[in-house]
Amino acid sequence: MSNIIPGSRNVQLDDIARKLGISKTTVSRAISGKGRVSEKTREKVLDCIRVMNYSPNMIAKSFSEKKTYNIGVVIPMDNMETEAPFFQTCLMGITKCCALRNYDTLVISAERDGITQLKRVLESRKTDGIIITRPLQSGNMEQLLTDMNVPYVTVGQSTDPDAVTIDSAHQEGCFELTSYLLMNNKPNKLGLIIGSMEQTVNRSRYEGFVKAVGAAGPNVPNKTVFLGVNGELQLRRVIDDLLRNECSCIICGDDIICMYVVNMLASIGKQIPRDIRVASLYNSMYLDMYSPPITALNFRAGDLGAAAANLLLNILEGKETPQETVLGFEMLIRKSTM
Amino acid sequence: MSNIIPGSRNVQLDDIARKLGISKTTVSRAISGKGRVSEKTREKVLDCIRVMNYSPNMIAKSFSEKKTYNIGVVIPMDNMETEAPFFQTCLMGITKCCALRNYDTLVISAERDGITQLKRVLESRKTDGIIITRPLQSGNMEQLLTDMNVPYVTVGQSTDPDAVTIDSAHQEGCFELTSYLLMNNKPNKLGLIIGSMEQTVNRSRYEGFVKAVGAAGPNVPNKTVFLGVNGELQLRRVIDDLLRNECSCIICGDDIICMYVVNMLASIGKQIPRDIRVASLYNSMYLDMYSPPITALNFRAGDLGAAAANLLLNILEGKETPQETVLGFEMLIRKSTM
DNA sequence: TTGAAAGCGCTAACAT
DNA sequence: ATGTTAGCGCTTTCAA
Numbered sequence: 001m002s003n004i005i006p007g008s009r010n011v012q013l014d015d016i017a018r019k020l021g022i023s024k025t026t027v028s029r030a031i032s033g034k035g036r037v038s039e040k041t042r043e044k045v046l047d048c049i050r051v052m053n054y055s056p057n058m059i060a061k062s063f064s065e066k067k068t069y070n071i072g073v074v075i076p077m078d079n080m081e082t083e084a085p086f087f088q089t090c091l092m093g094i095t096k097c098c099a100l101r102n103y104d105t106l107v108i109s110a111e112r113d114g115i116t117q118l119k120r121v122l123e124s125r126k127t128d129g130i131i132i133t134r135p136l137q138s139g140n141m142e143q144l145l146t147d148m149n150v151p152y153v154t155v156g157q158s159t160d161p162d163a164v165t166i167d168s169a170h171q172e173g174c175f176e177l178t179s180y181l182l183m184n185n186k187p188n189k190l191g192l193i194i195g196s197m198e199q200t201v202n203r204s205r206y207e208g209f210v211k212a213v214g215a216a217g218p219n220v221p222n223k224t225v226f227l228g229v230n231g232e233l234q235l236r237r238v239i240d241d242l243l244r245n246e247c248s249c250i251i252c253g254d255d256i257i258c259m260y261v262v263n264m265l266a267s268i269g270k271q272i273p274r275d276i277r278v279a280s281l282y283n284s285m286y287l288d289m290y291s292p293p294i295t296a297l298n299f300r301a302g303d304l305g306a307a308a309a310n311l312l313l314n315i316l317e318g319k320e321t322p323q324e325t326v327l328g329f330e331m332l333i334r335k336s337t338m
Numbered sequence: 339m340s341n342i343i344p345g346s347r348n349v350q351l352d353d354i355a356r357k358l359g360i361s362k363t364t365v366s367r368a369i370s371g372k373g374r375v376s377e378k379t380r381e382k383v384l385d386c387i388r389v390m391n392y393s394p395n396m397i398a399k400s401f402s403e404k405k406t407y408n409i410g411v412v413i414p415m416d417n418m419e420t421e422a423p424f425f426q427t428c429l430m431g432i433t434k435c436c437a438l439r440n441y442d443t444l445v446i447s448a449e450r451d452g453i454t455q456l457k458r459v460l461e462s463r464k465t466d467g468i469i470i471t472r473p474l475q476s477g478n479m480e481q482l483l484t485d486m487n488v489p490y491v492t493v494g495q496s497t498d499p500d501a502v503t504i505d506s507a508h509q510e511g512c513f514e515l516t517s518y519l520l521m522n523n524k525p526n527k528l529g530l531i532i533g534s535m536e537q538t539v540n541r542s543r544y545e546g547f548v549k550a551v552g553a554a555g556p557n558v559p560n561k562t563v564f565l566g567v568n569g570e571l572q573l574r575r576v577i578d579d580l581l582r583n584e585c586s587c588i589i590c591g592d593d594i595i596c597m598y599v600v601n602m603l604a605s606i607g608k609q610i611p612r613d614i615r616v617a618s619l620y621n622s623m624y625l626d627m628y629s630p631p632i633t634a635l636n637f638r639a640g641d642l643g644a645a646a647a648n649l650l651l652n653i654l655e656g657k658e659t660p661q662e663t664v665l666g667f668e669m670l671i672r673k674s675t676m
Numbered sequence: 677t678t679g680a681a682a683g684c685g686c687t688a689a690c691a692t
Numbered sequence: 693a694t695g696t697t698a699g700c701g702c703t704t705t706c707a708a
Contacts, residue, residue, distance in 0.1 A: 010463070012685060023695045028687065035688090036693060058462035060685035063401040063700055070444070070464070077430045083623055088426040092415045095445045099455055104464060105445045106408070107433045117437055124396035125348070126408070126442060259627055267629035285421055286624060289597055291605035350701060361679045366703060373704090374677060398701035401684055679708080684701105691696075 011054045020048055031056070070104050071312055072127035074118055074141065076134045077109040079230065084256055085284040086301045090133050090155060093305025101313050103128075113138045113198065122148050129312045131155065133305075135163075135200045153312045155304055157200040164315065166308045166325045170201055173297040173329040174208025174281050175215075178251065181337060182216045185277055187249035190223040191242040193235070193261065194253035194281075197228045205253055205281050229253075235260050243268075247276065249337070254282040258294060262336075277337045292335030299329050349392045358386055369394070408442050409650055410465035412456055412479065414472045415447040417568065422594055423622040424639045428471050428493060431643025439651050441466075451476045451536065460486050467650045469493065471643075473501075473538045491650045493642055495538040502653065504646045504663045508539055511635040511667040512546025512619050513553075516589065519675060520554045523615055525587035528561040529580040531573070531599065532591035532619075535566045543591055543619050567591075573598050581608070587615040587675070593622040596632060600674075615675045630673030637667050 017024040022041065029035035030045035037045075048054075062068045073094055075087050095105045106127055109117045113136045121127060122144070130152040132141050142160035145152045154165045181187065192209055194202050206227060213220055224245055226238045239261060242250060252258035258280035265272060272278050272292055280287055283296035304327055314321045355362040360379065367373035368383035375383075386392075400406045411432055413425050433443045444465055447455045451474045459465060460482070468490040470479055480498035483490045492503045519525065530547055532540050544565060551558055562583055564576045577599060580588060590596035596618035603610060610616050610630055618625055621634035642665055652659045 014685080024685090025687080025696080026694055029694085032687085038693060041693080055461040057685055058464050059397065059400045059406060061687080062397045063684085063702090064686040064688085066700070068397060069462075073445075075430075075433075077434065082430060083423045083426060085421045088421060091445065092413075092420060092447065095413075095447050096415065099447065099458065102458075104459060104462070107411075107429065107443045107445060109430065109433050109437065120437065120440075121442060123393040124407075124442070126396050259624060263627045263629045286597060289601045291601045352701080362702085363680080363704080364678055367678090370703085376677060379677080395701055398684095399703080401686090401700085402702040402704085404684070677708105680706090682703105682705080684703090687698105687700090689696105689698085692694080 010057065011052050012057065013054075016045065016048050016052060016054055019052065020044055068126055068128050069102060070106050070127045071098060071309070071316075072106045072108045072118070072121050072130045074108045074110050074130060074132045074134075076111070078111040084254070085286070086254075086282065087133055089301035090305035090308075093302035093307075094131060094309045095305075097306040097309035098313070101309075103309075103313060110134070110141070113140050115140050115144050119144060122150055128316050129153070131305075131308050131312055132158070135159070135165075137198050137200060137203070151312065151315045153308050153315070155308050157204060159200065164311060164321060164323055166304060166311055166327065167204075168299040168304060168327050169329055170204040170281070170297075170299075171208040171211070173299075173331070174205045175212045176208075177279060177281065177295075177297055177331055178209050178212035179215065180331065180333070181249055181251065181277070181279060182212065182219070182221070185249055185337060186219075186221075187247075187277065188221050189242075189245055189247040189249070190221050191245075191247040191250040192223065192225045192253075193229050193238055193242075193250065193257055194225075194227050195257060196230055202227070202253060209251070229257070232260060236264065239264050243270070243276075249277040250279070252278065252280045255280055255284040255287055255296070258282075258296070259286060262290060262294065272336050273338055279337050283332060288332075288334075290336070292338075295334045295337040296332050297329050298332050299327070303327060348395065349390050350395065351392075354383065354386050354390060354392055357390065358382055405654075406464055406466050407440060408444050408465045409436060409647070409654075410444045410446045410456070410459050410468045412446045412448050412468060412470045412472075414449070416449040422592070423624070424592075424620065425471055427639035428643035428646075431640035431645075432469060432647040433643075435644040435647035436651070439647075441647075441651060448472070448479070451478050453478050453482050457482060460488055466654050467491070469643075469646050469650055470496070473497070473503075475536050475538060475541070489650065489653045491646050491653070493646050495542060497538065502649060502659060502661055504642060504649055504665065505542075506637040506642060506665050507667055508542040508619070508635075508637075509546040509549070511637075511669070512543045513550045514546075515617060515619065515633075515635055515669055516547050516550035517553065518669065518671070519587055519589065519615070519617060520550065520557070520559070523587055523675060524557075524559075525585075525615065526559050527580075527583055527585040527587070528559050529583075529585040529588040530561065530563045530591075531567050531576055531580075531588065531595055532563075532565050533595060534568055540565070540591060547589070567595065570598060574602065577602050581606075581614075585614065588617075590616065590618045592620040593618055593625055593634070596620075596634070597624060600628060600632065610674050611676055617675050621670055626670075626672075628674070633672045633675040634670050635667050636670050637665070641665060 013024040132154045135154040135158045139159040280296040283298040287294040351362040470492040473492040477497040618634040621636040625632040
């Protein structure tokens with residue numbers, strides 16, 4: 001049913017122009033709406049385009065306009081995060097949103113704070129702007145982007161004060177969840193396990209925790225905090241530690257850490273929430289499936305991605321944009337902390 | 339430490355040529371190695387490029403060569419699969435592999451068997467070839483790609499007999515795992531839960547199962563098979579059914595289904611493997627974390643992605659490539675079936 | 677071995 | 693309102 005003739009040369013502006021006996025400039029204008037074109041010509045052109053099944057060669061357009069209609073998305077491809085649902089969901093939000101505005105999404109890999117791939121893509125000039133999905137403390141990427149004068153948005157706080165960011169209210173979320181746990185569970189010992197402090201998001205989480213503990217006043221339980229926890233082995237040691245200290249409530253930095261924790265607890269016969277309570281500072285579908293389901297902060301990664309994309313595209317189109325946008329969260333109180 | 343002057347015009351072929359007092363044709367040849375250039379000139383050029391920090395404008399190169407150095411990767415963005423680790427890991431394998439060969443990766447979203455986004459990208463001519471990460475029974479994408487004469491590779495079996503595919507040995511894997519379970523557990527009732535039969539991979543799985551049951555001869559236990567299971571609700575009903583039938587061993591089509599199953603079983607107090615055994619036809623990090631860890635087939639999605647990328651790039655470069663490549667699997671026998 | 681010039685398919689400045 | 697023309701930065705014929 002397709003009206004494409006296999007192997008045939010693609011129809012281009014000139015073909016439309018010749019067919020209609022007008023110049024390709026006029027055709028170009030009719031399409032873009034940029035110059036003045038009579039209503040009649042415009043309609044003729046648009047009709048003809050449909051009939052002849054024309055669609056512009058975006059590479060030629062890119063070349064001429066010096067605008068690629070691509071954005072690059074930097075995704076971590078190292079260690080534990082490699083399979084983290086957040087980045088996948090975020091990427092989908094970005095991709096869908098871009099498609100709506102006729103942009104495309106180029107994937108750029110990042111290992112730790114390496115910038116090799118980002119640099120390669122920037123030098124190729126294949127993108128108009130960049131989204132950083134995991135800003136790091138080092139700010140290497142932001143530095144490079146600033147040097148090369150490429151617009152970018154970070155999903156989460158950046159150490160670059162000039163960065164345009166779209167963030168979730170991690171600190172507030174963590175504050176509220178911690179406060180809730182302090183109020184409602186009266187844990188005598190509270191544990192916090194957070195991943196690499198290289199990641200700005202983990203700093204926000206930690207700050208929220210500290211504030212909540214501070215605000216709790218004199219009723220603060222003993223607390224044990226583990227920062228920069230990475231990999232299964234470290235995690236195992238940390239949990240052993242917490243259990244030895246008779247910790248009665250563990251707050252996990254994200255869904256992956258939390259799954260490890262829940263499963264390790266199960267493997268040594270500890271029951272949630274009877275023996276120990278568990279909560280996560282980042283929800284994903286998996287935490288909801290657990291039995292019991294795990295209390296968690298929910299942030300909607302897809303929306304974040306979409307918002308980041310819209311923000312970046314607005315910047316690219318010269319629209320005014322806020323320097324910092326914060327999206328809210330839901331606190332999902334589930335059985336694991338009841 | 340960057341030697342980039344912010345806002346400055348990028349250095350281009352002409353600059354190198356003028357600096358060296360030669361023509362840009364020669365410079366171009368020195369870089370590409372396509373024409374004959376004297377060793378001396380070549381070295382001069384390469385040096386100068388380094389010193390002046392030149393890197394080619396890939397859009398101009400694309401335009402001229404009619405070759406984008408991009409490949410498109412179609413990723414499902416619908417229902418349960420949206421967060422499936424397979425696609426993320428596969429994409430990473432693809433991206434890393436492409437980067438090594440100086441290609442980039444454009445993400446294309448697919449909902450069910452929709453081809454809107456694929457079509458949009460193809461019409462834009464932004465990619466040289468496509469990787470389909472979830473081939474469907476309908477073959478819509480393959481049809482479109484064939485019509486438009488765009489090279490592609492499918493990760494998994496395609497219904498298009500002409501498709502170049504890189505597949506995991508799903509059928510064989512499922513055969514072996516099922517056989518193993520039949521031999522070693524002597525389940526009196528065996529359950530199989532598989533996702534949408536629109537997906538070719540699920541058909542392979544089913545075929546493997548059927549063969550294994552056939553090969554088991556007269557010792558076959560009662561078996562209950564659920565195909566096309568989709569969403570939590572359906573899954574819940576299916577599991578209820580299996581339990582009512584006193585099923586003693588459940589084979590799950592993939593990691594996501596399996597996690598639902600494991601968690602549902604836990605929530606009603608069924609113990610694995612004591613009360614019921616569980617295995618998955620697709621492993622992911624999550625299944626390994628469970629307590630007890632879940633027996634599963636392991637397929638290394640990253641390698642698959644990398645292989646798919648290499649295959650496609652070889653095709654684009656005119657190299658001979660096998661029409662079908664099959665990667666092996668590991669059978670991870672873990673506590674859930676002991 | 678090297679260079680001059682045309683051309684890839686669009687957009688945009690300028691002219692009418 | 694429309695057309696003419698130049699030009700984006702490369703590659704590639706063709707000629708020397």
